[in-house]
Amino acid sequence: MISTVKSKLFQRTLIIMVFAFGIIAAACSIVAGWILYDHLTSEYESKAIAIGNSITTSLPEVFLKNDAATDQSIIDQYLSIKGVAYALVKTAQGEIIAHTFSPDIPEDILEIVEANTPSVDPRTGLVETRLLQTPSYIDVCSPILMGEAGYVHIGMDMSMINTYIFDAIVKMQAILFVVLLICVIIAFFLIRRISHPLTTLTEYANQLANHHFDAMVPIASNDELGLLARTMQGMAQRINGLIQGLEAKIQNATSELQDTNLYLSTLVDNMADGLLVTNEKGEILSFNPAIQNIFGLEANNMDIHSLTELLDPEAMHHLEQQGILDYTSQLRSMVFTPETLRKGVVQSELATHTQDGTAIWLEFSLRSITLKCGVQCILVIRDITARKQAQTELETLNNELEARIKRRTHKLEASNALLRKEVQTRKAAEDALQVEKELFGTTLRSIADGVITLDNQGKILFINHAMEQLGGWSAKKVVHTQFCTHFNVMINGHHPLYLNRDSQDRMMLKRLETEQNALFTTHDGRVLEIALRVLPLYDKQSNIKGQVLIMRDITDVKRQEKERLKTEKLESIGILAGGIAHDFNNILTAVLNYILLAMKHPILDTIPYEYLNKAHKAALRAQQLTQQLLTFSKGGAPIVELTGIKDLITDSVTFALHGSNIKTSISIAPDIWNAEIDTGQIAQVLENIAINACQAMPKGGTLTITAHNVMVGNRSTLPLRPGKYIKIMLADNGPGIALENLEKIFDPYFTTKKTGSGLGLATSYSIIKNHHGHIGVTSNPGQGTTFSIFLPAIDTEICTSIPRTPLQIGEGRGTILLMDDDASIREVMEETLGFLGYEVITTPDGAATIEIYRQHLASGKRIDLVIMDLTIPGGMGGKETVGKVLDLDPDAKVIVSSGYSQDPIMADYESYGFIDILAKPYSLEEVGKKIAHILGRPTTS
Known part of the structure; x- marks a missing residue:
């Protein structure tokens, strides 16, 4: 039991009372004293x-006499008054004549x-009594007779x-102290009455703090303290029950x-994949037995502390190049990069070796987690060596298969080459026959063929004017000189035309009865392709007196022939590409719409829908490929539409340079105007230029693309109409x-590349x-190349469709007649x-279409x-x-559809009687919106 004197409550109460009484006493003393x-x-x-x-009013006559003795006797009697310290009399001149000191x-x-x-x-003109107070005295000065008497x-x-x-x-x-003492005594007894139960409650609370919840509180009063004691005891009993329940739950949760x-632990120890736990520095915290099997760790040598001890330095460098970790080879230390820890899950493949040196391939998945003890990284490692070996074997088989195909087709290529050679030989024979027919007439009429006459010793006897222009030598300089001195002629490109002595000791050229192709070097060093004939000259006795050489420049003819062959080849490829694209568009139309029908099926699950969505996107990419084939094969007038140029530039350049080592820098003005263009053709132009740039920079470089608005005025030097x-x-x-x-960069077939066709920039132009x-x-050589393209602009905003509800199944109303041969x-x-809800009639050709349409008109x-189909x-x-349908029904609504989206009819469809076009392949959404728009029923995308 704590005594009342030692009670903290009593001590605080006593201190407060003393402090309060002290303040009251001080305040009372100050107020009372003041x-x-x-x-x-x-x-x-x-x-x-x-x-x-x-004094001054009752005895003024006495003071006028200035009798010091009398004055002294008067003032002495005032000293007997309580509080008077002194009295003195002073004359008007300030002399003190009497005082009490x-x-x-x-x-x-x-x-x-x-x-x-x-x-x-100054206001009254009177001398008044004046008072002066000092710490020791209060001095009152009163004038006698207005100061006249002093x-x-x-x-x-x-x-x-x-x-x-x-x-x-x-x-x-003293009174306050007595009151304070009385209050302290009263407070002592009051506090003692209160502190005793509080002390008992304190001891009971200490017992509860020591987990003695079964203790009883000995307070039975009905006041607030008794109620508090009973409440605490009830709380203790409930807490005791709660703790017992929690202990049981903890025991169950622990189990x-x-x-x-x-x-x-059993799952991790028996899983086939290796599980490795490290910190952010790659220090190994734990791993499962599969790690031991993958890396060939021995049971008595499991002292592996870091990931760098498991993986080769090459493997660590590979992970560093991928940005997964930072590796210091000298210290054999590493740390995972912040990006790796922030990504959550990182996957990679790498090659390394086991402890016994066996090469293995690993696939691992890394995930970082943040715990109170720090960041930990969980690596799941899988041995994919067998899979890699299977892939290698598969690639080997593919390579062998390709080699076999090449060997099997080699004979076919050789046969084609022999066939081409035979055709060329036949054509050369026909050309030689034609030349032979013209030779005699040309010589007689002195045509433009070069003619040289030699004697039996190989000296030049004559050359005509055409030969002078062809070779660049004047007749005066070469006549009577040896032919070999000036002229260099190579037969078939590599056999020189030499003079040889015959049996009669004559210097004769090789006889060429038929015209042969040869290379002729002119005086200024140019090499020309010529058609050459060497014929003997006979005298009247039919003796050979010399030879005549007839040369014809066929350089341009050969060049045109090559260009013709190239054009024919490209046209044949274009026809083939167009046919393939047309048929492929038909197939794509079926594929796209079947995919869309499947995607809109009401019982389709989420995962199959994702697969179908990916297939739909792949089909759309195939559609873009067919559009490029059609552009290559047909060209034609552009099918223009109002288009935003920004995305077109970005997508076209990115597509053309995909997979290359060329960097791009694209800067397009934010307020760029729109344009009415054929997006496919303009994309082809941009792709052609981007591909040329890529080929011009095989070691890498930067292609910078800018686009902005310009105004072309009347004084512009550009070949453009004024405008935007x-x-x-x-x-x-x-x-x-x-x-x-x-200057020849846009010429057809001009190219500086060995494999180029020379049509890319010509088509772009x-x-x-x-x-x-x-x-x-x-x-400028060494400073790059810049292409500038100007397209007419329109500052009209592209109309965006008003948001509407999605296309509803079965809402279509009407009869549609579809004509297609596929x-x-x-x-x-x-x-x-x-x-979509429409009634559909299909026909394979125009005759059936006209007959069906006629029957429906007749039946109403x-x-x-x-x-x-076009x-x-x-x-x-x-x-x-x-035309025949419109003859039957001028109000008929007809849409033209074709896999040749760039056919001229598609660009000018209204001139042929069509009201709209559908370019294959078209999708369910596209055809549904097109039909609903034409028939006047709103739909949305």
Whole structure:
């Protein structure tokens, strides 16, 4: 039991009471002292003034005489008044004639008297009584007869006031102390009554703190303390029950956690993949037995501390190059990069070796987690050596298969080469026959063929003017000189035309009865291709007197022949590409729509939908490929539409340079105008220029693309109409173009590359011209090349469709007649349009279409829309059929469809009677929106 005196509550109460009483006592003393001081001071001042006035008003005649003895006797009697310290009389001239001091007046009193001299009030003109208070005295100076008879000073003693005040404060403090003592005694008994149960509650709380929840509190009172004690005891009992329940749950949770740990440990120890736990520095914290099997660790040598001890330095460098970790080979230390730790999951493949040196391939997945103890990295490692070996064997088999195919087709290529040679031989024979027919007439008429006449010794006897122009020598210089001195002729490109002595000791050239191709070097060093004949000259006796050489320049003919062959080859390839693209578009139409039908099936699961979505995207990429084939094969007028140029530039250049080592820098003005262009053709132009830049920079470089708005005025030097244009500039930092080649850069078939066709820039030039634009090039050797493209611009905003609800199944109403020669197109479109709610009739050609349309008109069943394939092999296509349908029904609505999206009819469809076009391949969404728009029913994408 704690005593009341030692009780903290009593001690705090006592301190508070003493502090409070101290403040009260101090405040009371200050207030009482100030009140007494003010009251006594006022009383002394009044008394001094009253004494002074009494003296000056009752005895003025006495003071006028200035009798010092009389004055002294008068003022001495005032010393008996309580509080009067002194009195003195001073003449008007300031001389003191009587005072109550003995023997002399103190200096401090003299200073007070001199300082307290009355003055005349300027308002009243009277001399008034003046009061001066000092710490020791209150001096009152009263004038006698307005100061004429002098002044009386009465001094009141302030020490008596201070003594009185001190005595009063001491009595007050004594009373307050008695009151304080009484309060302390009362508080002692009150606190003792309160602190005893509190002390009991404190001891009970300490027992609860020591987990003695079964202890009983010995307080049975009905007041607040008793209620508090009973409440604490009830809480203790409930806490005891709660703790017991928690202990049981903890025991159960611990058992479950142990079972879970055992399960996970068994799972990790028996999994085929290796599991490795490291910190962010690659220090190994734990691993499962599969790691031992993968890396060939021995049971007695499991002392592996770091990932760098498991993987080869080459493997570590490989991971460093991938940005997964930072590796210091000298210290054999590593740390995972912040990017790796931030990504969450990182996967990679690498080659390394086991402890016994066996080469293995590993696939690992890394995931970082942040715990209270720090960042830990979990690596799941799988041995994929067998899979890599299988891939290598598969590649070997593929290579062997390709080699076998090449060997099997080699004989076919050789046969084709022999066939081409035979055709060329036959054509050469025909040409030689034609030359032979013309030779005689040409010689007689002195045509432009070069003619040289030699004697039997090989000396030149004659050359004609054509030969002078062909070779560059004048007749005067070469006549009567040896032929070999001036002329260099190579038969078939490598056999020189030499003079040889025959059996009759004549210097004769090899006889060429038929015209042969040869190379002829002119005087200025140019090498020309010529057709050469060497014939003997006979005299009248038919003796050989010499020879005649007939040379004809066929350089341009050979060049044109090569260009013709190249053109024929490209045309054949183009026809093949167009046919393939057309058929492929038909197939793509079926594939795309079947995929879209499957994607819109109501019971389709999420995962199959994703696969179908990927297949749909792949089919769209195939569609882009067919568009490029059609552009290559047909060209034609552009099918223009209002287009934003920004995405077109970015997508085209990125597509062309995909997989190359060329960097791109694209800067397009944010306020770039729109343009009415054929996006496919303009994309082809951009891709051609980007591919040329890539080929000009085989070791890598940068292609800079800029686009901004320009205004072309009347004074512009550009071959453009005044107006708004979009200027696109593509600049590379390659070797540039030689000055002599710069003017021929857009010529057909001109190329400086061994494998180039020379048509890319020529096609680009034609496309830009067809768009009423301009394309130019500037280049300096060693400083790169810049192409500038100007396209007419329109500052009209591209209209975006108002958001509407998705295309609804079965909402279509009307009858649609579909004409297509491809059965798969008819089948898929019948399902697609039926899926949208339309009644569909299909026909394979124009004749059937006209007959069906005629029957419906006769029966009164109107066909709302006709979709016609433009080309029907062996039958009537859309171009011929639409006119006949319009003859039957001028209000007929007909859409033309074709796999040749760049056919001229597709670009000018309205001139042929069509109201719209559908370029194959078309999708369910596209055809649904097109039909609904034409029939006047709103749809949305």
